[in-house]
Amino acid sequence: MLTEISAIAPQDTGEDTAVQIDGVSKSFSGTVALEPIRLKVRRGEFLTLLGPSGCGKTTLLNLIAGFLEADEGELFIDHDLVTQVPPHQRKIGIVFQNYALFPHMSVAQNVAYGLRTRRVPKAETAERVREALALVKLEDFADRRPRQLSGGQQQRVALARALVIRPRVLLLDEPFSALDRNLRSAMQVELREIQSRLGLTTVFVTHDQSEALSMSDRIAVMSRGRIRQIGTPSQIYDRPENHFVSTFVGDANLFAATLLEKTDATASLDIGTTRLSLATFQEELPEPGPVTLFVRPEQCSLTDPDQPGAIAATVALSVYQGSYAELHLDCSVAENGRVMLRVPASEAMEPGTDVGIALPERGPAIYTTTERET
Amino acid sequence: MRKSVLDHLLDWSGRIVLISILGFVLLPFVVVAIASLNDGAILSFPPKSWSLRWYANAFEYRDFGAGLVNSLRIAAVGATIALIAGAGFAYVFNRYDFMFKGLLNTVLMSPLIIPNFTIGLGLLILSTAASLPRSIWLVIAVHVVIVLPFVVRSVYVSLKNFERRYEQAAESLGGTPLHVLLTITLPLLLPGLISGALFAAILSFNEFTASLYVVNQRTQTLPVAMYNYVREYADPTLAALSVIYVAPVAAMLLLVHKFFRLEKVLNVD
Numbered sequence: 001m002l003t004e005i006s007a008i009a010p011q012d013t014g015e016d017t018a019v020q021i022d023g024v025s026k027s028f029s030g031t032v033a034l035e036p037i038r039l040k041v042r043r044g045e046f047l048t049l050l051g052p053s054g055c056g057k058t059t060l061l062n063l064i065a066g067f068l069e070a071d072e073g074e075l076f077i078d079h080d081l082v083t084q085v086p087p088h089q090r091k092i093g094i095v096f097q098n099y100a101l102f103p104h105m106s107v108a109q110n111v112a113y114g115l116r117t118r119r120v121p122k123a124e125t126a127e128r129v130r131e132a133l134a135l136v137k138l139e140d141f142a143d144r145r146p147r148q149l150s151g152g153q154q155q156r157v158a159l160a161r162a163l164v165i166r167p168r169v170l171l172l173d174e175p176f177s178a179l180d181r182n183l184r185s186a187m188q189v190e191l192r193e194i195q196s197r198l199g200l201t202t203v204f205v206t207h208d209q210s211e212a213l214s215m216s217d218r219i220a221v222m223s224r225g226r227i228r229q230i231g232t233p234s235q236i237y238d239r240p241e242n243h244f245v246s247t248f249v250g251d252a253n254l255f256a257a258t259l260l261e262k263t264d265a266t267a268s269l270d271i272g273t274t275r276l277s278l279a280t281f282q283e284e285l286p287e288p289g290p291v292t293l294f295v296r297p298e299q300c301s302l303t304d305p306d307q308p309g310a311i312a313a314t315v316a317l318s319v320y321q322g323s324y325a326e327l328h329l330d331c332s333v334a335e336n337g338r339v340m341l342r343v344p345a346s347e348a349m350e351p352g353t354d355v356g357i358a359l360p361e362r363g364p365a366i367y368t369t370t371e372r373e374t
Numbered sequence: 375m376r377k378s379v380l381d382h383l384l385d386w387s388g389r390i391v392l393i394s395i396l397g398f399v400l401l402p403f404v405v406v407a408i409a410s411l412n413d414g415a416i417l418s419f420p421p422k423s424w425s426l427r428w429y430a431n432a433f434e435y436r437d438f439g440a441g442l443v444n445s446l447r448i449a450a451v452g453a454t455i456a457l458i459a460g461a462g463f464a465y466v467f468n469r470y471d472f473m474f475k476g477l478l479n480t481v482l483m484s485p486l487i488i489p490n491f492t493i494g495l496g497l498l499i500l501s502t503a504a505s506l507p508r509s510i511w512l513v514i515a516v517h518v519v520i521v522l523p524f525v526v527r528s529v530y531v532s533l534k535n536f537e538r539r540y541e542q543a544a545e546s547l548g549g550t551p552l553h554v555l556l557t558i559t560l561p562l563l564l565p566g567l568i569s570g571a572l573f574a575a576i577l578s579f580n581e582f583t584a585s586l587y588v589v590n591q592r593t594q595t596l597p598v599a600m601y602n603y604v605r606e607y608a609d610p611t612l613a614a615l616s617v618i619y620v621a622p623v624a625a626m627l628l629l630v631h632k633f634f635r636l637e638k639v640l641n642v643d
């Protein structure tokens with residue numbers, strides 16, 4: 001028995017892993033919701049699962065929580081194998097989008113629930129409930145019913161209820177999507193503060209990329225039941241590894257191009273009639289042939305249309321955004337016919353103006369065109 | 375905002391329609407209530423002279439008192455058994471998949487299509503074949519079979535609308551499945567359970583056809599006692615009793631209303 005367990009125990013990689021997901025997959029009556037997932041969440045880390053609707057984020061969270069049984073693979077929490085452990089023994093804190101506060105209990109009773117199930121003595125329970133409510137600034141609301149609270153307050157009660165049991169991992173499934181914009185950013189800051197103060201390992205689910213970029217230590221970008229890239233927000237934004245990630249996170253300009261030749265440092269391509277030589281951050285480039293060239297708006301600049309190396313475009317629309325203006329350009333070699341870049345508001349141009357787009361020599365990425373998907 | 379003439383018209387016609395519907399529903403009761411005050415010994419309408427003597431007669435007639443006690447006992451015990459069994463079935467149906475689920479469902483729901491007298495007759499033949507005494511338990515058994523489908527339906531619907539996230543949250547907080555059932559699921563389902571039991575009790579209290587087969591002099595229910603009375607006498611006692619009859623049903627509804635808001639229980643909220 002012992003040897004069996006040690007055979008599948010996670011290897012010590014030096015850094016402390018709080019959650020290890022080892023080839024866990026899930027199908028629902030034949031439809032694959034999650035391909036085998038490999039993922040390590042570090043202790044104290046704020047990890048975000050980011051992806052479009054239906055990509056399997058909630059499924060993955062439910063597997064970690066134990067509400068679903070994995071088809072295959074193993075799951076470790078704090079190095080314990082928990083694949084077969086029922087949810088009530090996993091010691092995981094959960095916050096749902098709709099809060100799921102128990103409507104027949106007061107705020108204090110809601111928060112105390114996880115202590116009562118563990119038979120924590122009365123005095124200690126009262127003390128810890130008070131602490132937890134203080135943490136989310138709701139000391140004065142202990143005797144209210146959940147329906148007598150605003151959405152933001154209910155969200156905080158849900159957070160206090162999950163934190164009071166001192167969970168090994170905190171899971172949050174789109175907790176802020178029902179809140180209005182101001183409240184949402186306030187709650188984001190508050191959650192992040194509490195999380196880092198407690199050093200709490202956190203897995204956060206969202207389909208809001210700006211929420212993911214601003215809150216996370218690392219982001220796992222998912223699509224169609226797979227993790228497409230995992231890295232820090234700046235790695236995800238600046239060095240997207242594939243077509244999907246590049247378009248899902250941040251704004252992207254994509255050009256249909258032909259890769260002619262690649263060397264270690266540079267690639268030469270044709271974009272329409274323009275020939276360019278570029279250096280990318282990628283370690284591996286696709287094979288020569290039709291490719292997609294990816295450039296962030298802030299990496300593009302405007303030049304004269306006749307400038308060598310410039311890509312011809314026409315201003316279609318200028319959108320005033322206060323401190324800057326978004327220029328939407330018609331461009332025949334762009335994959336969707338449009339290119340967007342930002343200019344100071346004072347430099348906005350009239351629709352119909354012919355311009356040239358200058359691409360940077362370093363920074364853009366080249367993806368195989370076949371990889372396009374949602 | 376000021377109301378236009380059309381709004382007023384709609385308002386008034388709406389009220390009139392509502393009152394007509396209410397009147398139509400209540401009409402039989404009103405007629406019976408008036409007839410019960412007739413002084414004459416023949417049930418006639420409208421009465422020529424007035425009296426309360428038939429009420430006194432209804433209270434004095436021994437079979438009615440005994441029938442009422444029987445009916446209340448049968449309704450209470452039958453509804454309780456139906457609630458426990460029905461809630462159990464509904465829970466299993468909602469949460470588990472198993473072989474012959476569809477078949478079992480059909481069997482459970484069949485009392486809805488099988489006439490009550492068939493159920494009564496069937497159980498009578500069975501109990502005679504098994505030489506069981508014709509006790510009150512036989513009547514209760516018949517009533518449970520008849521009301522069970524309503525309880526199963528009612529609880530099943532509440533379970534279907536039940537937010538599973540409550541249970542998941544409770545489980546993640548360390549609640550064992552049994553603890554979660556007792557502290558979260560059951561309390562939140564209580565209105566559905568109460569409404570199921572309430573309907574069961576009222577249906578049972580009103581049941582006549584099946585009861586007729588399985589009662590004897592000692593176990594006869596109030597409706598059966600009334601039937602036996604009307605075969606012998608045609609005076610307004612029954613009309614008086616019909617008015618009195620409303621009282622226990624109204625009491626049941628009021629009792630529930632005291633603890634839960636009736637609108638919620640009856641799902642009209």
Ligand SMILES: Nc1ncnc2c1ncn2[C@@H]1O[C@H](COP(=O)(O)OP(=O)(O)OP(=O)(O)O)[C@@H](O)[C@H]1O
Nearest residue numbers: 028032033051052053054055056057058059060207
């Ligand atoms: N209980 C279930 N039965 C059948 N299919 C399911 C079930 N739960 C999820 N799925 C399917 O699995 C896929 C992933 O669903 P999941 O809820 O994990 O997506 P998600 O990323 O959380 O999406 P969203 O952002 O909309 O919440 C979807 O295609 C969904 O239809």
Ligand SMILES: [Mg+2]
Nearest residue numbers: 057058059173
């Ligand atoms: Mg989801």
